[in-house]
Amino acid sequence: MASKAPRHNIDESKLTVTKPKTKAVGIPAVANALKISFEQMGAVRSVQTLMAVNQLDGFDCMGCAWPEHEKRNAAEFCENGAKAVAEEATRRRVTPEFFAAHSVADLKTRDDYWLGQQGRLTHPMFLDEGATHYVPIDWDEAYELMAGELRGLASPDEAVFYTSGRTSNEAAFVYQLLVRGIGTNNLPDCSNMCHESSGSALVQTIGIGKGSVSLTDLETASLIFVAGQNPGTNHPRMLSALEKAKKNGAIIVSINPLPEAGLLHFENPQNVSGMLVGTELTDDFLQIRAGGDQALFQGLGKYLLEAETAGRSTPGLDTVLDHAFITNHTVGVDDYLRHLEKVGWEDIVEASGLTLEQIHATGERLLASNATIVCWAMGLTQHKHSVPTLRDVVNVLLLQGNIGKPGAGVCPVRGHSNVQGDRTMGIFEKMPSTFHDRLDHEFEFLSPREHGYDTVAAIRAMRDGKVRFFMGMGGNFVRAAPDSLVTEDALANTALTVQISTKLNHSHLSTGRRALILPTLGRTEKDAQASGDQRVTVEDSMSAVHASRGRLKPASEHLHSEVAIVCNLAHKLFTDAEGRPLPNTPRASWISLRDDYSLVRKHIQAVIDGFEDFEERIAHPGGFVLPHPPRDARAFDTPTGKALFTGNELEYIKIPPGRLVLQTLRSHDQYNTTIYGKDDRYRGIHGGRRVVLVSQADIDELGFTDGQMVHLVSEFQGVERLAENFRIVAYSTPKGCAAAYYPETNVLVPLDSVADTSGTPTSKSVIIRMEAA
Numbered sequence: 001m002a003s004k005a006p007r008h009n010i011d012e013s014k015l016t017v018t019k020p021k022t023k024a025v026g027i028p029a030v031a032n033a034l035k036i037s038f039e040q041m042g043a044v045r046s047v048q049t050l051m052a053v054n055q056l057d058g059f060d061c062m063g064c065a066w067p068e069h070e071k072r073n074a075a076e077f078c079e080n081g082a083k084a085v086a087e088e089a090t091r092r093r094v095t096p097e098f099f100a101a102h103s104v105a106d107l108k109t110r111d112d113y114w115l116g117q118q119g120r121l122t123h124p125m126f127l128d129e130g131a132t133h134y135v136p137i138d139w140d141e142a143y144e145l146m147a148g149e150l151r152g153l154a155s156p157d158e159a160v161f162y163t164s165g166r167t168s169n170e171a172a173f174v175y176q177l178l179v180r181g182i183g184t185n186n187l188p189d190c191s192n193m194c195h196e197s198s199g200s201a202l203v204q205t206i207g208i209g210k211g212s213v214s215l216t217d218l219e220t221a222s223l224i225f226v227a228g229q230n231p232g233t234n235h236p237r238m239l240s241a242l243e244k245a246k247k248n249g250a251i252i253v254s255i256n257p258l259p260e261a262g263l264l265h266f267e268n269p270q271n272v273s274g275m276l277v278g279t280e281l282t283d284d285f286l287q288i289r290a291g292g293d294q295a296l297f298q299g300l301g302k303y304l305l306e307a308e309t310a311g312r313s314t315p316g317l318d319t320v321l322d323h324a325f326i327t328n329h330t331v332g333v334d335d336y337l338r339h340l341e342k343v344g345w346e347d348i349v350e351a352s353g354l355t356l357e358q359i360h361a362t363g364e365r366l367l368a369s370n371a372t373i374v375c376w377a378m379g380l381t382q383h384k385h386s387v388p389t390l391r392d393v394v395n396v397l398l399l400q401g402n403i404g405k406p407g408a409g410v411c412p413v414r415g416h417s418n419v420q421g422d423r424t425m426g427i428f429e430k431m432p433s434t435f436h437d438r439l440d441h442e443f444e445f446l447s448p449r450e451h452g453y454d455t456v457a458a459i460r461a462m463r464d465g466k467v468r469f470f471m472g473m474g475g476n477f478v479r480a481a482p483d484s485l486v487t488e489d490a491l492a493n494t495a496l497t498v499q500i501s502t503k504l505n506h507s508h509l510s511t512g513r514r515a516l517i518l519p520t521l522g523r524t525e526k527d528a529q530a531s532g533d534q535r536v537t538v539e540d541s542m543s544a545v546h547a548s549r550g551r552l553k554p555a556s557e558h559l560h561s562e563v564a565i566v567c568n569l570a571h572k573l574f575t576d577a578e579g580r581p582l583p584n585t586p587r588a589s590w591i592s593l594r595d596d597y598s599l600v601r602k603h604i605q606a607v608i609d610g611f612e613d614f615e616e617r618i619a620h621p622g623g624f625v626l627p628h629p630p631r632d633a634r635a636f637d638t639p640t641g642k643a644l645f646t647g648n649e650l651e652y653i654k655i656p657p658g659r660l661v662l663q664t665l666r667s668h669d670q671y672n673t674t675i676y677g678k679d680d681r682y683r684g685i686h687g688g689r690r691v692v693l694v695s696q697a698d699i700d701e702l703g704f705t706d707g708q709m710v711h712l713v714s715e716f717q718g719v720e721r722l723a724e725n726f727r728i729v730a731y732s733t734p735k736g737c738a739a740a741y742y743p744e745t746n747v748l749v750p751l752d753s754v755a756d757t758s759g760t761p762t763s764k765s766v767i768i769r770m771e772a773a
């Protein structure tokens, strides 16, 4: 039960706790963003760079996947977008001299914050077997090393290719082609740990794994649920949209165990000439018990059913249920309604932790709305029963015909800025056969059809010695994945790990027997190739595809773009000495693709629906929106051609006596495993991150005191996992529900504790006990 998590150099002596804030953004946010930008980039570079964020001819902000409006403000960024940009456009550098001065063992003792603060990677680096330090390596040697390792595999399935969600469409497309050309579908991605549950539930029920609403829908909805999401920190630009919706008369219901500052009250500094205008965003705050959302939505379904029986109606209809929609566009309603009748109100109250009055009042909100949207993020996707929970969300929307009509629909709010686009491009371990057919046709080869490993399966395979080669296209696998120590040992079991990265992180330090760091261009930087400066494309959370073009001088002259790295490796692997394609490999001219990304877009257009006239349409400011059958035409690409109601057993988390259910979440000063600073201003945490938020009732009942230092011990199937030295902070959270930051607590998340169907690690429900430190 030992914890090897890096802690020697962790200094939490400055940790202080103040009262949490009840409102978000405002002047301190802008000041804070500028402070970090100036420190990292200097004043002139800061202003130049920030002015180009999300502009029509600028680069897409890598902060999140929230869409941009066609009409943009001069400064279309938020505090956290500015931090993301500063982190990439920093002037600090991690050079070969840096690696000569710091052994891997030394670097391993540093925390994520310190590593990130060192700056941008400048040279390809190599760590040989048994070596203590990384040394510089030529690009060509690096490609040869990878190709050699890949050629020597007993089976292509001994290789694993991870993707984080920042990768552009162009890079993602050539990457999946490389991987399928090698002969495997081992394409785990960050989505497996993120919105996979949304995809699983939505594909099954509405036939497409993407959200069905546009910004305009959101701004004209009459009722919006924001469930399991903290937009004030993670999608700050969403607050502006909610503010507009509110001005147009929408009611906003927030469902969260924590009273998150931005959700409750929002002051928008971009609003009117410097004046702060405050909005109480949330009408109803439902402080739900962790994992209680399925119960709530079943309760709402029941309430609508009872109202229907009582002869009431939804605005615009004669009845509560939209019978025309249900008859013409759905199947399975009887099964669902029968199921609801069996569920008892006592169970719903017990599971949700809400009162009957609260649930009824929310039911009344639904009865008063003619257009309802449900938005959600990680609070709904990272539980064991996340997929049935989301199916129950869809059920409630279907009852009133809230799919495929203006102002209504499902809105899974994506994380990484191009995570949705990467999936569209084929980054998925189990793409449908139609995709494979078209890929094979376009490139005249036979792609492998057997499903590959997702993230958790990849870790198990590495642990079990079945993998020799691991490549990470961005991201920070070892820190993002569950069960940190198991994942670290799993990676150590491989022969070669390769990380394509912009910044130093722990995945460069938890390596296979040999390791490569391949430094790459970021989104802010000019991408000059033989045919000229390149643009790339991305897809946002609402299926809009648009171009992104970096302007800054690259962090070093030795960087290769992600597209170039993939194409150079593919060229080495798939062509003979004369440059002719080897048999059974994709027919692609890799060097031309590298030199001119518009040729990559031509292939994308040929393989994937919705990309007709790709090149012309990205020249149009704001790009274009991909087809979405339920949204566009109430058409459902399911086996029956209709949307599916489902009857789902009510599940919820049963917390054993003396234990807590821990959710692992983000602070205001981090981007996933990148830590910008040690404050979580809105929650009143300053100068440190090793805190555990617990209700005062639990602190008293379990015999601890506010401010006490404890160890966290997770318990799963008889195995205990330990994270040491956390300070208890008394906080407003339902009894039994605790919270602490990711990735420090990933040591506690068991590898085998995953959501049913989607396989997503249950990062929001880890059963723990606290022990006095």
Ligand SMILES: Nc1nc2c(c(=O)[nH]1)N[C@H]1C(S)=C(S)[C@@H](COP(=O)(O)OP(=O)(O)OC[C@H]3O[C@@H](n4cnc5c(=O)[nH]c(N)nc54)[C@H](O)[C@@H]3O)O[C@H]1N2
Pocket (backbone or CB within 6 Å): 063, 064, 080, 194, 227, 228, 229, 230, 231, 233, 234, 235, 255, 256, 257, 258, 260, 288, 289, 290, 291, 292, 293, 377, 378, 379, 380, 414, 415, 416, 663, 664, 665, 666, 667, 668, 670, 671, 672, 764
């Ligand atoms: N600045 C910044 N922006 C980001 C990121 C970042 O790290 N920093 N990460 C990006 C990524 S990849 C993603 S996926 C998104 C993540 O965006 P979020 O999902 O907002 O991120 P989390 O911090 O995981 O917050 C989860 C929220 O769900 C609540 N919650 C936890 N359990 C439950 C539950 O059982 N029920 C309900 N109803 N609520 C629950 C938590 O209290 C918290 O408010 O943000 C993206 N944007």
Ligand SMILES: Nc1nc2c(c(=O)[nH]1)N[C@H]1C(S)=C(S)[C@@H](COP(=O)(O)OP(=O)(O)OC[C@H]3O[C@@H](n4cnc5c(=O)[nH]c(N)nc54)[C@H](O)[C@@H]3O)O[C@H]1N2
Pocket (backbone or CB within 6 Å): 163, 164, 165, 166, 167, 190, 191, 193, 194, 195, 378, 415, 416, 473, 474, 475, 476, 477, 479, 480, 481, 482, 500, 501, 502, 503, 504, 505, 520, 521, 522, 523, 562, 664, 665, 666, 671, 672, 673, 674, 742, 743, 745, 746, 749, 763
């Ligand atoms: N316990 C717990 N675990 C979680 C979560 C949780 O809520 N709780 N959330 C999960 C979620 S939602 C997600 S999405 C994953 C995130 O998992 P990842 O996407 O793997 O992690 P990030 O921290 O976003 O990756 C940061 C690294 O990406 C690299 N990088 C940044 N920009 C670029 C670029 O432009 N190109 C390239 N090649 N590299 C770049 C940098 O080197 C940086 O160190 O974590 C998951 N893990």
Ligand SMILES: [Mo]
Pocket (backbone or CB within 6 Å): 190, 193, 194, 195, 414, 415, 416
């Ligand atoms: Mo994510």
